Structures are given as structure tokens and as C-alpha cells.
Amino acid sequence: MTIEIRPITRAEATEYLQVLPYVNGFPQEEPEPSAWYAGRAVNPPQRKATPEQLDQYAESLLTDWFRPQAAFVDGKIAGGSAIVSVELTLPGGRQVPMGGVTSTAVLPTYRRRGLLRKIMTAMLDDCRERGEFLAGLSASEATIYGRYGFSPATFQHRWEVRRTDVAFQTPFTDPGQLELVDGAEAAVVWPVLHEQVRAVRVGEVSPLPGKWSGLGDGALPADGSGPAYHLIHRDAAGEVDGAAIFRLPWSPDPEHAGELQVEAFEALNQNAYRALWGLLLDFDLTKRVVAARRPVDEPLRWILTNSRALKLTRTRDNLWLNILDVRRALEARTYSATGALVLEVDGVSWALDASPDGAACTAAPGARADVSLTVNELGSLYLGGVRASEFRDAGRITEYTAGAVTRLDALLRPDRAPHNAVGF
Numbered sequence: 001m002t003i004e005i006r007p008i009t010r011a012e013a014t015e016y017l018q019v020l021p022y023v024n025g026f027p028q029e030e031p032e033p034s035a036w037y038a039g040r041a042v043n044p045p046q047r048k049a050t051p052e053q054l055d056q057y058a059e060s061l062l063t064d065w066f067r068p069q070a071a072f073v074d075g076k077i078a079g080g081s082a083i084v085s086v087e088l089t090l091p092g093g094r095q096v097p098m099g100g101v102t103s104t105a106v107l108p109t110y111r112r113r114g115l116l117r118k119i120m121t122a123m124l125d126d127c128r129e130r131g132e133f134l135a136g137l138s139a140s141e142a143t144i145y146g147r148y149g150f151s152p153a154t155f156q157h158r159w160e161v162r163r164t165d166v167a168f169q170t171p172f173t174d175p176g177q178l179e180l181v182d183g184a185e186a187a188v189v190w191p192v193l194h195e196q197v198r199a200v201r202v203g204e205v206s207p208l209p210g211k212w213s214g215l216g217d218g219a220l221p222a223d224g225s226g227p228a229y230h231l232i233h234r235d236a237a238g239e240v241d242g243a244a245i246f247r248l249p250w251s252p253d254p255e256h257a258g259e260l261q262v263e264a265f266e267a268l269n270q271n272a273y274r275a276l277w278g279l280l281l282d283f284d285l286t287k288r289v290v291a292a293r294r295p296v297d298e299p300l301r302w303i304l305t306n307s308r309a310l311k312l313t314r315t316r317d318n319l320w321l322n323i324l325d326v327r328r329a330l331e332a333r334t335y336s337a338t339g340a341l342v343l344e345v346d347g348v349s350w351a352l353d354a355s356p357d358g359a360a361c362t363a364a365p366g367a368r369a370d371v372s373l374t375v376n377e378l379g380s381l382y383l384g385g386v387r388a389s390e391f392r393d394a395g396r397i398t399e400y401t402a403g404a405v406t407r408l409d410a411l412l413r414p415d416r417a418p419h420n421a422v423g424f
């Protein structure tokens with residue numbers, strides 16, 4: 001058996017696509033939208049892609065931002081994955097290049113023989129050569145990617161609230177205006193709004209080209225969740241400062257009828273946040289609201305009279321990070337405090353001198369480490385989404401200097417929990 005790992009040519013694009021589960025009708029990720037909307041929507045059966053669809057997908061594959069690698073076994077493609085070139089927003093606001101791992105699959109008959117390991121090695125080498133010091137992905141199963149150095153860095157919640165339980169602590173007069181718009185207008189609003197969001201939100205990812213173009217076509221999903229409705233908010237000057245996408249799916253089950261599902265929600269300020277939720281949580285003839293893929297530090301709970309009304313119904317990791325160059329990664333972000341620590345990462349010591357303005361990180365061979373960890377823990381800590389103290393108490397970070405873990409947490413923790421609403 002000969003194995004070759006290499007990028008594909010245009011002529012090989014269709015063969016490459018055929019290893020991907022969704023093209024074969026096999027499960028790839030947990031089914032959407034039921035996984036995020038409490039399992040009430042009916043997902044249509046998976047179908048194999050038609051030759052026309054394959055041609056269409058193949059056409060769109062070979063762009064300069066999609067960098068596929070395939071495993072050829074005896075000359076035939078048995079597995080593949082790809083890196084997409086995206087940007088990640090770091091604490092301090094820098095938007096740095098990140099290699100986003102996507103479209104990963106090995107044919108069922110070739111699994112567990114090390115093909116993904118070989119593909120991943122080639123892809124991460126490619127990232128390093130291009131100067132990408134971070135790689136990221138979202139994982140179908142949590143057991144796959146730790147071995148390559150990836151670890152969960154951002155998390156998401158789904159919550160729900162019954163309409164009859166909603167009351168706001170303080171009255172609110174909106175200085176702006178809400179508006180329902182069509183998909184074509186939403187497709188213009190969302191890219192601009194998201195750029196403003198990702199400029200300041202730690203963990204946010206740049207959208208892939210074409211991300212918002214589907215909003216305009218008004219296509220109905222096959223699962224019965226109904227058309228998307230587009231709500232925007234304008235400030236007193238008429239500028240869009242928030243938007244939401246929601247659906248009102250039909251259900252044959254009276255228990256679940258009257259549900260309003262919020263698929264996307266962004267607000268640039270407190271007024272827009274309060275106004276948009278005010279309408280969505282009190283939409284006539286609905287019973288409850290389900291919001292998916294929300295930040296773990298959603299402020300909404302704290303403006304409700306009954307903070308228990310907002311019930312968390314799901315939590316999941318979202319962005320997994322892999323730090324490919326410790327020095328560059330630690331120097332690229334800013335810190336919440338000033339302090340110095342020696343971190344031993346996979347046996348190599350680094351002296352970190354951090355401050356709210358940035359950091360210097362230098363190799364410190366022989367220096368006495370304050371804490372020791374692996375690149376996995378560092379990936380989870382990097383955006384501040386997990387506390388070092390959690391890893392210490394789980395036995396995954398060793399603290400050599402008393403108090404060093406607390407100091408590390410004080411340096412790393414950003415103002416808000418990192419969150420990415422956009423994936424790849």
C-alpha cells in the first residue's frame with residue numbers, strides 16, 4: 001500500500017469531494033438544526049450529492065483561501081481535509097491569520113490507519129510555512145483532535161425562556177427603531193455589522209467569502225423550520241447597530257407549537273441589545289424563545305426580573321485552537337494586567353513579560369518555570385475562555401511557584417468571555 005499526501009489538482013476535486021460524509025449521505029456533524037434547537041425540527045434524510053452538485057462544489061473548491069490536502073492510497077483518494085485562511089480576533093483587538101481546519105474525512109474503509117494524522121501534519125506544516133501561528137477548528141467529536149495539539153477555546157450556550165416568564169427589571173424607551181427587512185437587505189446589513197462586532201470581540205472569526213449571500217435567496221429549509229425573518233435595529237441617527245435572524249417553525253405537536261427560534265443575534269450597544277430582545281421575547285402568539293449558539297456570558301439574564309426564567313439547555317465547545325508558535329502567539333495579544341511568568345510548554349521554557357499594551361516572550365532555557373503545561377492547555381487558555389486554575393485542579397497544569405496560576409489567570413482573562421458566532 002503506497003500513501004501519498006498532497007494538495008489536489010482541479011481535475012481531482014470531484015474525487016476529493018467524494019470522501020466527505022455529506023456528499024455520501026453519511027453523518028458528518030450532529031444534525032442541524034435539531035441539535036441546537038432541542039431536537040424538535042425534523043431533519044430530512046441525508047442524500048448523496050448529485051453529479052451536478054458535485055460539479056458545482058468542485059468549481060468553488062480551488063480558490064486561494066481553500067487549501068485542501070488529500071491522502072492518496074495506491075493512487076486513489078481515501079481521505080482529505082483542508083485549511084481555510086481566516087482571521088481571529090485576539091485580546092487587544094489584533095485580527096491575526098489563522099489556519100482553519102475544515103472538511104475533514106477519511107472513507108469508512110480506510111479509517112484508523114493514520115491517514116488523518118499524515119494529512120494534519122502536512123496541513124499544520126503548511127500553516128507554519130505561511131506564518132500562521134494559530135490553527136483552529138470545530139470538532140465533530142471531542143476525542144479526535146487533542147492528539148494534534150488542538151483544545152477547546154470558545155464555548156456556546158443554547159437557552160430558552162417562556163414568554164410568560166419574561167419581565168424586564170427596568171423600563172426601557174428605545175431611542176432608536178426596530179425594523180423587519182427582507183433577506184436581500186439583511187444580506188447587506190450582516191457583513192457590515194459582523195465586521196464591527198469582530199473588531200472588538202475576542203474569539204470572533206472572519207467570515208468565509210459568500211457567508212451572507214444565502215440570506216437573500218429566501219430558500220426554505222427542508223426541515224419545516226420555516227422562513228427566516230430578519231429584524232434590524234437602527235440607532236437614533238438611523239445607523240444599523242443590531243440585527244437578529246429568527247424562525248417560527250410549524251410543529252404538529254401542540255406542546256412545541258409557538259416556538260420562536262433565534263438563529264443569529266448581534267447588538268453593538270445596550271440599546272440595540274435591549275430593544276431586539278424586547279421584541280423577540282414578547283412576540284405575539286408565541287410561547288417561548290429558543291436561542292442557539294449564544295455566548296456563555298449572555299447579559300440578558302441580568303436584565304430579567306426573574307433571572308431563573310432563562311434556562312440553559314445546552315453547552316458545547318466551539319472553536320478549538322492549536323498554538324503553532326508559542327512565542328508569536330503570546331506576543332500577539334494583550335493582557336489584563338502587568339506581570340512576568342516563566343511558562344514551560346511541552347518541556348520548553350518561555351519567559352513572558354506581559355502588560356495591557358502587549359508582551360515580550362523569549363526562550364528561557366534553564367530558567368525555573370512557574371507553571372508547566374502542554375500546548376493543549378495553552379490553546380484553551382489563550383483567549384481566556386478557560387481558567388488555568390481549572391486545569392491545575394484537573395491535574396493538567398503543574399504549579400511550581402505558589403500563586404503562579406492565579407497570576408496567570410489574572411493576565412489572560414479578557415473583559416468578556418471569548419465567543420465566535422461565525423465558523424468555517
Ligand SMILES: CC(C)(COP(=O)(O)OP(=O)(O)OC[C@H]1O[C@@H](n2cnc3c(N)ncnc32)[C@H](O)[C@@H]1OP(=O)(O)O)[C@@H](O)C(=O)NCCC(=O)NCCS
Nearest residue numbers: 104105106111112113114115116117138139140141143144
Ligand atoms: C475523524 C476521521 C477523519 C479520522 O480519520 P482516521 O484516518 O481514521 O484517523 P487516524 O487513523 O489518523 O487517527 C489518528 C488517531 O485518532 C484516533 N481517532 C480518529 N478518529 C477518532 C474518533 N472519531 N474517535 C476517537 N478516536 C479517533 C485514532 O484511533 C488514532 O489514534 P492513535 O493516534 O492513538 O493511534 C475519520 O474517522 C472520519 O472520517 N470520521 C467521520 C467524519 C468526521 O467526523 N470528520 C471530522 C469532522 S470535524
